[in-house]
Amino acid sequence: MSSARVYLFDSTLRDGAQTHGVDFSAPDKAAIAQALDTLGIDYIEGGWPGANPTDDAFFADPPALARGRLCAFGMTRRSGRSADNDPGLRALQQAEAPVAVLVGKSWDFQCQVALGVEPDENVRMIADSIAFMAREKAEAMYDAEHFFDGYKANPAYATDCVKAALDAGARWAVLCDTNGGTLPHEVEEIVSALVAAGIPGDHLGIHCHNDTENAVANSLAAVRAGVRQVQGTLNGxxxxCGNANLVSLIPSLVLKMGLDVGLSGDQLTKLTETSRALDERLNRAPNTRAPYVGASAFAHKGGLHVSAVEKDPRCYEHIDPALVGNRRQILVSDQAGRSNVLARLRDIGLEVDPDEPKVARVVEEVKLREFKGYAYDGAGASFALLARRLLHRVPEYFRLTSFRVIDERRWNAKGELITLSEATIKADIGREHHMAVAEGNGPVNALDAALRKVLVPAYPRLAGLRLVDYKVRILTPEAATAAVTRVMIESADSTGERWTTVGVSPNVIDASYNALHDSITYALFNAGVAPVDAATAAAE
Ligand SMILES: [Zn+2]
Known part of the structure; x- marks a missing residue:
């Protein structure tokens, strides 16, 4: 295999914009193009000028790119028109982009059925259109639509289409698996045959769809057979079923196949953040199981695996996660052995003697509580408090002696239906008894407000505490004798630090209070705040 440079071509803004539920605005497109440029992508396909107002707006004011070449997409000329008289080609020629990508047929059956054009005329359409764009633009490319299906049906004709484009001046002819039904061994065979027939691989590209979940594998097979341009989209x-996922392809090309794709090591470490930023923009949760960049890609849960990874990460990791900007995660779980808990203890800065009997108590307690429905994987602050309580001591900053919450739904004076909650709490801080009443838009909000009335004067630091996320999950009875509710609360303080706590109870308010109590205790303990009256500060 020749080790010539492999070029990367991103189609997120053109093919990716066809995703069900995705609707990019022109500013979205500009921001994504810039992220792709920063990542080090060679070709960035912006869209189809003349096809819709968003793409027209994008090309009317294209983003400044440092290195990436902006590509505009269009079709070969219509049958019976000259290239410079074709309205589609004109729109493409006028678009502010140095590269024109022209899609055209390469399957004789498609020419006759879909286009109603004789195969010979299709070849002339490809040659004329490419020759026109090669004159007008810095680069012209031919997307050979349905190339693999066409090649299987009529290899000579599909090959003629590719040759016509390259002879007319196309920098690249891109072999498209448009329907996504081709398998990796077929791609490798067909591309090898094409290269053997004299078509140079360093003028061939590959464009795969994921309909058999082989888009990445098919792209790699094509590279093995000699193509030197790889197309795909961010996050597939x-x-x-999507396009080939560039986020998976890039590290495989670089780290597994040792190919130069023009990215520096620094740029490769931007992969995880680039992938997650796209999800952020699309307002979707990132796929935790995404290869290379997912949150679970380097997460270890099984006890044996964790102890081996602690000795040498290569035991259960195929690459160093830092190379792609991801990180290793050690999860605490019901399956956890001692080594998980020991690793988590080190994570929170507790150096312990593994043989100390107290460590066994932490392991047992974590297992028992996870059986009851607690989840410490996502609640690091509650884990830290639990471990410190069992191993050392955590001060009791306050003691709630009782709380009562009343919910009321009624019509207000304006005739609107409102729901109000009112919480009454009694709490001891040091030797002093306090009582407070507060309203909220829900029971947890009211409870939180009442607690603050009592706690903030004693602990001013809590004024900056905010609840940023609140999740409730009803657990099925398998975890306990009756259905229980698990509440996870994510909190933040004025420094921007965030932490998550968990509470479990058959009663949702009680579960919420447990998580809230951990959150407040963690905020104070983590900041090194001393309890108001040390005399009452005993370990729980
Ligand atoms: Zn496509």
């Missing part, structure tokens, strides 16, 4: 965006 694209219609139906």
């Amino acid at each position: 965006l694209g219609e139906r």
Whole structure:
């Protein structure tokens, strides 16, 4: 295999924009193009000028790119028109982009059925259109639509289409698996045959769809057979099952196949953040199981695996996660052995003697509580408090002696239906008894407000405490004798630090209070705040 440079081509803004539920605005497109440029992508396909107002707006004011070349997409000329008289080609020629990508047929059956054009005329359409764009633009490319299906049906004709484009001056002819039904061994065979027939691989590209979940594998097979341009989209965006995922392809090309794709090591470490930023923009949760960049890609849960990873990460990791900007995660779980808990203890800065009997108590307590429905994987602050309580001591900053919450739904004076909650709490801080009443838009909000009335004068630091996320999950009875509710609360303080706590109870308010109590205790303990009256500060 030649080790010539492999070029990367991103189609997130063109093919990826066809994804069900994705609707990019022109500013979205500009921001994504810039992120792709920062990542080090060679070709960035912006869209189809003349096809819709968003793409027209994007090309009317294209983003400044440092290195990436902006590509505009269009079709070969219509049958019976000259290239410079074709309205589609004109729109493309006028678009502010140095590269024109022209899609055209390469399957004789498609020419006759879909286009109603004789195969010979299709070849002339490809040659004329490419020759026109090669004159007008810095680069012209031919997307050979349905290339693999066409090649299987009529290899000579599909090859003629590719040759016509390259002879007319196309920098690249891109072999498209448009329907996504081709398998890796077929791609490798067909591309090898094409290269053997004299078509140079360093003028061939590959464009795969994921309909058999082989888009990445097919792209790698094509590279093995000699193609030197690889197309895909961020996170595999694209219609139906998506396009080849560049986020998986890039590290495989670089780290597994040792190929130069023009990215520096620094740029490769931007992969995880680039992938997650796209999800952020699309307002979707990132796929935790995404290869290379997912939150679970380097997460270890099984006890044996964790102890081996602690000795040498290569035991259960195929690459160093830092190379792609991801990180290792050690999860605490019901399956956890001692080594998980020991690793988590080190994570929170507790150096312990593994043989100390108290460590066994932490392991047992974590297992028992997870059986009851607690989840410490996502609640690091509650884990830290639990471990410190069992191993050392955590001060009791306050003691809630009782709380009562009343919910009321009624019509207000304006005739609107409102729901109000009112919480009454009694709490001891040091030797002093306090009582407070507060309203909220829900029971947890009211409870939180009443607690603050009592706690903030004693602990001013809590004034900056905010609840940023609140999740409730009803657990099925398998975890306990009756259905229980698990509440996870994410909190933040004025420094921007965030932490998550967990509470479990058959009663949702009680579960919420447990998580809230941990959150407040963690905020104070983590900041090194001393309890108001040390005399009452005993370990729980
Ligand atoms: Zn496509």
